[in-house]
Amino acid sequence: MTWRRWCEPGHPAQLVLGFSIWSIWFIAMYAGLSVVCQLAAPAPADSAGNWLNYTLWGLTLVVLALLLLLAWRGWRYCCSGQNGSGTPRFIGYVSTVLYLMAALATLVGGLPVLVLPPCI
Amino acid sequence: MTDMKKATASAADVNKLAQIWANLPGWGSLAAVNHSTIGLRFMVTGMVFFLIGGVLAMLIRTQLALPEQSILSADVYGQLFSMHGSVMMFLFAIPVLEGLAIYLIPKMTGSRDLLFPRISALGYYCYLFGGIIIMFSLLLGIAPASGWFMYTPLSSSEFSPGPGSDFWLLGITFVEISAMAAGIELTVSILCSRAKGMTLSRMPLFCWYILVMALMIVFGFPPLILASILLELERAAGMPFFTVAAGGDPLLWQHLFWLFGHPEVYIIFLPAAGIVSTLIPVFSGRPIVGYRWVVIGIILTGFISFGLWVHHMFTVGIPQLAQAFFSVASMLVAVPTAIQVFAWLATLWYGKVVFRLPMLWICGFLLIFVCGGLTGVMLALVPFNWQVHDTHFVVAHMHYVLVGGMFFPLIAGLYYWLPLVSGRMPSEKIGRWGFWLTFSGFNLTFLLMHLTGLLGMPRRVYTYEAGLGWDWLNLLSSVGSFIMAIGVAMVLLDLLLHFWFGKRASANPWHADTLEWALDMPPAQYNFASLPVVTSRQPLWHDPTLPQRIAAGEGGMTDxxxxxxxxxxxxxxxARAEQTLHLPGNSWWPLCSALALAVVCISLLCRWYPLALLAAIAALILLLCWSWHNGANLAPVASAADAGLALPLESQSSDGPGRWGMVVTLLANGALFMALLFGWFYLWTAAPQWSAPAEGPLPVTLLLLCGALATVALWQFNRLSRQLADGQDSHLQRQLWWCVLTGSAHFILLLSLFIMAPLAYTSSAHDAVIMVILLYLLGHAGLVVVLTLLQALRVARGYVSKQRPYEPQVIKPLWFYYLGVYWLSIALFFILPLGWGPVL
Incomplete structure (x- = not known):
């Protein structure tokens, strides 16, 4: 039950969820890159077109989609008139923008994967 | 007539309140725990360290004023710049801002004190003793000389054989106890004891800033604590975490240090920005533009600042793609800062600005900090970063950000809240002289230093040859630094003199909107005679009669x-009132515990290990005794807390600030564990000569059996605490003893495994890390068993029962944490490496 409450758009946990997801993505990208470069580095000749970059880009897109979905859910919560104008609405608004910011940070942070080789 | 009666009754209550909240007289004031006293002590001590750090800076600038000078030797210069950075960062910037927060937060949130006041006192003494220990090294001429970031191998015993590095590692870790204490306490206090009606959306922005800063301390400091412990273990016991030949890696230090170090910049900046966000609306005479956006900016800063640390390491040899991640993140952090700057500018634009003394410092802040932010974006660009790495350009940038971003708002804040502390106004004339001298001196010093850096002058050199194009720049920088010093001296003089010569301040002299200005000037120890109820973001603008109504006892908790x-x-x-909290009063436990910890620190420095062990045991006993006496009162008397509405005491409920405190402490503990995990995987994948044995050092089956015992103990504890929360306490003590027994069996088995493990911890980084994780687990296992044992004893004394079910609920998260960490450790340190096979 507690977890269900935490997932509601007006719950204060939403204030940190977006960038917590971003943080996990960021760690996964950096740690994944570092570990693979040590253990099974793609050939430098492949430049950015290798399985590692594709995987990292795929991860970026999945996280981006999740964050945008959460932002959309938060926006709907703010727009529905049932939630009054109090603290839950405040939390809903702030967390929606934070989800969007987290999505932007994910997209911008993931773009170098498309152009740079991973382990050089 | 009714009003008269109320006022008379209120006066009697106020006298009683003053008696209850008073500090002990004379030497007894060392036992004071009240947030006003502790906050002011933090700030005054911080300013003393600031003066010492400032004198060191003057010596550095004197040495660099002319080429080829020999006023200071290379070694002494190394000690001075290392100590200047360390003192300013660890002994001035963070403590003084913590002190300000400790002093202000209860007043702003309509409370009488922070929720763990004895922890505040412990934090202060740890800070004071740690600071004195570090300063002693300077007096003895054996101060650390490896820079304020203590890079290995320069700080390792091979290249720094003296005790200088040890002073830094032990002293700073001691001081960090203070930062952690403040971080945990401020977080819980802001979340759990605001005025009734002060919802999150009505909370003053300063509280938002401090909340995020406190959480950043909780997550940001543990990596440095871990790094300091590992380096001290390497220096003192030869455990080679940072030695390449034994499978370690010096770059691990850089990662751990900057995992702390970059968030640290924002830990310093956020409270200062909180001051700016408080002052600008007051002096503009209108609410801040974009309150919600500023909150968004604060939270964004808190998160993104943890993703930038590698930009301090762009030159160490990191793949381009990884550099790109951190370069982008470094640029992204400009977004939340820009949101705040635009909100401040818009507020100034729409308001009618009154340029009193604090506003002058705010304007100086805006100019300097924006410039520092722009050079920060330049440094986020990898090619530019490479060009200016380790030059005076970086020194100039850092000072623009830290002095502009922290010192200027701090002085603005000190001038602003001065009347609250003393009841007197500062001198506008001396204050303005102080500002202009500081501002012009600062820019002369550091604006030119950008050029010195661009011309190639490296940082940390104690002298330089003439004719390299740096001579006139250095001379002017030094002149500027002395002008700045005169300015700072004038400010401090003004602050000091105003206590005697300042004009008496009128009530709410700046026409501010926040609750601290509803108090007497200076405020009583209990802050509010009756606790206020808040209905808007600007309570004093919304209801100018609030101070009178609070004083007349029209708020809550007057009984x-x-x-x-x-x-x-x-x-x-x-912010609904849910409980009556009984806050602990004056106590000698914090001072005694801090003294015992200081003995641990000093005896480790002197390598008197038996004494260190004895002092550590004494500290543990003192802390456990403290916890025993700080627990629930056997016969608590609940006040008529809220106009006839009887609220339960914390000890009579299943949730409360103590439980929140435990959870936040475990978050910090978890951050330390994650940092250790990072170190493990980092060494595994990146250390050039990492080697691991083909078979694990401990039998996995026994580790699994050991874990099974801990799981059973947790199951027992969880069941009994649930029953207690449901109002059943049958066989409670027996269940707790069973839990102690199972937990003890787990501890003994783990200890036996540890003793029998064939660990070559001085010749292998792998075994050294295994040793650390085993010690970590053993420490936690021992602690959780002892705390459970104390609970069993407290049941016998009647402190824990179905009427008082609280304490086991506080300990329960620790059991869950320990079990989670145990299984994770077994999986990642002992089982996973088996699957990977030997790495040679």
Whole structure:
């Protein structure tokens, strides 16, 4: 039950969820890159077109989609008139923008994967 | 007539309140725990360290004023710049801002004190003793000389054989106890004891800033604590975490240090920005533009600042793609800062600005900090970063950000809240002289230093040859630094003199909107005679009669029958009053515990290990005794807390600030564990000569059996605490003893495995890390068993029962944490490596 409450758009946990997801993505990208470069580095000749970059880009897109979905859910919560104008609405608004910011940070942070080789 | 009666009754209550909240007289004031006293002590001590750090800076600039000078030797210069950075960062910037927050937060949130006042006192003494220990090294001429970031191998015993590095590692870790204490306490206090009606959306922006700063301390400091412990273990016991030949890696230090170091910049900046966000609306005469956006900016800063640390390491040899991640993140952090800057500018634009003394410093801040931010974006660009790495350009940038971003707002804040502390106004004339001298001196010093850096002058050199194009720049920088010093001296003089010569301040002299200005000037120890109820973001603008109504006892918690220090416990989001909190009063436990810890620190420095062990045991006993006496009162008297509405005491409920405190402490503990995990995987994948044995050092089956015992103990504890929360306490003590027994069996088995493990911890980084994780687990296992044993004893004394079910609920998260960490450790340190096979 507690977890269900935490997932509601007006719950204060939403204030940190977006960038917590971003943080996990960021760690996964950096740690994944570092570990693979040590253990099974793609050939430098492949430049950015290798399985590692594709995987990292795929991860970026999945996280981006999740964050945008959460932002959309938060926006709907703010727009529905049932939630009054109090603290839950405040939390809903702030967390929606934070989800969007987290999505932007994910997209911008993931773009170098498309152009740079991973382990050089 | 009714009003008269109320006022008379209120006067009697106020006298009783003053008696309850008073510090002990004379030497007894060392036992004071009240937030006003502790906050002011933090700030005054911080300013003393600031003066010492400033004198060191003057010596550095004197040495660099002309080429080829020999006023200071290379070694002494190394000690001075290392100590200047360390003192300013660890002994001035963070403590003084913590002190300000400790002093202000209860006043702003309509409370009488912070929720763990004895922890505040412990934090202060740890800070004071740690600071004195570090300063002693300077007096003895054996101060650390490896820079304030203590890079290995320069700080390792091979290249720094003296005790200088040890002073830094032990002293700073000691001081960090203070930062952690403040971080945990401020977080819980802001969330759990605001004025009734002060919902999250009505909370003053300063509180938002401090909340995020406190959480950043909770997550940001543990990596440095771990790094300091590992380096001290390497220096003292030869455990080679940072030695390449034994499978370690010096770059691990850089990662751990900057995992702390970059968030640290924002830990310093955020409270200062909180001051700016408080002052600008007051002097503009209107609410801040974009309150919600500023909150968004604060939270964004808190998160993104943890993703930038590698930009300090762009030159160490990191793949381009990884550099790109951190370069982008470094640029992204400009977004939340820009949001705040635009909100401040818009507020100034739409308001009618009154340029009093604090506003002058705010304007100086805006100019300097924006410039520092722009050079920060330049440094985020990898090619530019490579060009200016380790030059005076970086020194100039850092000072623009830290002095502009922290010192200027701090002085603005000191001038602003001065009348609250002293009841007197500062001198505008001396203050303005102080500002202009500081501002012009600062820019002369550091604006030119950008050029010195661009011309190639490296940092940390004690002298330079003439004719390299740096001579006139250095001379002017030094002149500027002395002008700045005169300015700072004038400011401090003004602050000091105003206590005697300042004009008496009128009530709410700046026409501010926040609750601290509803108090007497200077405020009483209990802050509010009656606890206020808040209905807007600007309570004093919304209801100018609020101060009179609070003083007349029209708020809550006016009853003093219990004779205890009382406050409301409110819900985190909606700020509904839910509990009556009995806050602990004056106590010698914090001072005694800090003294014992200081003995541990000094005896480790002197390598008197038996004494260190004895002092550590004494400290543990003192802390456990403290926890025993700080627990629930056997016969608590609940006050008529809220106009006829009887609120339960914390000890009579299943949730409360103590539990929140435990959870936040475990978050910090978890951050330390994650940093250790990072170190493990980092060494595994990146250390050039990492080697691991083909078979694990401990038999996995026994580790699994050991874990099974801990799981059973947790199951027992969880069951009994649930029953207690449901109002059943049958066989409670017996269940707790069973839990102690199972936990003890787990501890003994783990200890036996540890003793029998064939660990070559001085010749292998792998075994050294295994040793650290085993010690970590053993420490936690021992602690959780001892705390459970104390609970069993407290049941016998009647402190824990179905009427008082609280304490086991506080300990329960620790059991869950320990079990989670145990299984994770077994999986990642002992089982996973088996699957990978030997790495040679």
């Amino acid at each position: 003093t029958a219990s004779g205890r220090r009382e406050n409301w416990g409110t819900s985190a989001v909606g």
